[in-house]
Amino acid sequence: MADSDEKTLTADPLATWQTDGIVWSIEYARGVVYVGGTFNKVRPPGAKPGQREVARKNFAAFDAVTGKLLSCAHRFTGAGNTVRALKATADGKMLYVGGSFANAGKARAANAVALNTAGCSLRKDFRPKISSAVRAIDVTKSAVYLGGDFTAVNGRERERIAAFTRRGALLPFKAEIEAPVRAISAAPEYGKIIVGGDFQLVNEDLEASLVALHPRTGKTVAQYTDWLPARSVVKALVRDKTKFYVAAEGNGTGIFDGRIAASLRTGKLVWRDTCLGATQALALHNGVLYSGSHAHNCRDTPGGFPEHQNRQHFLAQSTRNRHILHWFPDTNEGIGEQNGPRAMAMAGGILWAGGEFTTVNNRPQQSLTRFGAGPDRGLRRTRPSSRPRSRAPVG
Incomplete structure (x- = not known):
């Protein structure tokens, strides 16, 4: 197979509802x-707005195929008025919701609840x-893992990560993490819960924003200390059957902003x-890693592009070899911190993406968009280096 033979989704967005603010999570x-x-x-x-x-x-539900707005509409209010994390069980019967909120509808809540998806x-x-705030959730057959800014759960010490039964009982799992957790990817069949965030210390060891913990105890089982410099943090994690993938954000010179693929079994860099x-x-999806960023220099990555002033907010790469594929739909940077896309999820064969953006492919579209299998009209497959320049790059 050639370096770029993987088939991507269309670059042309499907009709999608919009929000009047920022989308942080999609499930x-x-x-x-x-x-x-x-x-x-x-x-x-x-x-229009x-x-x-x-x-x-702060919460909405849509038909995954038609995009139609559905009646599921719990209000998440109080505290920070934000839903940051959503995760469903493998059978889809339960949805866990985390963020910074004090109420779920008329019920009192403290930053995390669960829904029955039926009804x-x-x-x-x-x-x-x-x-405090919950920023990440993952679920296994026997546990629900929450990560975020918090230092206590049910009045007990839990530093930025905690584990529960599916019915809400706090489990003995415990780790000491000194700064926020932003991503969790559970791999219990490999004896690992992979955790990413802002932290540098986990269980009194230097860990550089990424670590693997034991699923039952929270003890460190794998370290990746030489993968990320101190000024880079982990913003997202996903996995397939054999590998996990890391999304990083850095600040300053000598940082790492890109993506990493690693073996779940050995923990070695792929x-x-x-x-x-x-x-x-x-x-x-189908051997392709889709990402949301504000890439402006992929010169040294196969299939990439040199430094340019017009940031590219969506990329697709081969999961085999990091090759950047010819798929370049784009957003603007939008509102808030102006990072463009903030969340992605596959729904069957449709990629849903959300964030801070207010345009997609230069047309008005706020905070949500989606891409299907085709037909592809080729409206936005131009490699970034060939586009007009509009602004200076920022790391």
Whole structure:
């Protein structure tokens, strides 16, 4: 197979609803796409801000195929008024919701709850009291792992990560992490819970933003200390059957902004790209790693492009060898911290992406978009280096 033979999705977006704020998380379960973020209303495809808006407070649900807005509409309010993390069980029957909120509808909550996806009802048994924001969730057959800014759960010490039964009982799993956890990827069949974030110390050892913990105890089982410089943090993790993939964001000179692939079994590096432009989100589909970033220099990555002033916010790479594939839809940087895409998830054969952007392929589209299998009209497959320059790059 040639370096770039993997087939990508179309670069032409499908009609998608929009929000009036930022989308931080997307999850798919049983034909429904759930979206969490910091927003008050949603509006149909093509509608301008203020037109045909429907109330949705930081949480919305859509038909995964048609994109239609669904009635599942719990309001997440209070505290930071934000949903940061969504994760469904493998069977799709339960959806875990984390963030910074004090209420889930009329019920009191403390930054984490669970829903039954059938009927969109709040579960009464999963109501942990988390002392601060939840930023990451992953689920196994026997446990739910939450990561974030918190230092206490149900009045007990839990530093930035905790584990529960699916019905909300706190488990003995415990690790000491000195700064926020932003991503969790569970691999219990390999005896690992892979954790990424802002931290430098885990269980009193230097870990440089990435570590693997024992699924039951929280003790360190694998270290990756030479993969990331001190000024880079891990923003997202995804995995397939044999590898896990890391998204990094750096600040300053000598940082790492790109993506890493590594073996789940051995923990050894498979590949590491060299793109500059902080990576915020990842999704996997048919041997392709899709990412959201603001890449502006991929000169030394196969299939990449040289330094340019017009940032590229979506990329696709071969999971085999990091080769950048010919798929270049784009967004602007949008509102908030102006990073463009913030979240990605596959829903069947459709890639959903959310974030801070207000345009997609130079057309108005706020915070949500999606890409399918085709037909591909080729509207946005131009390699970034051939586009007009618009602004100076930032790492």
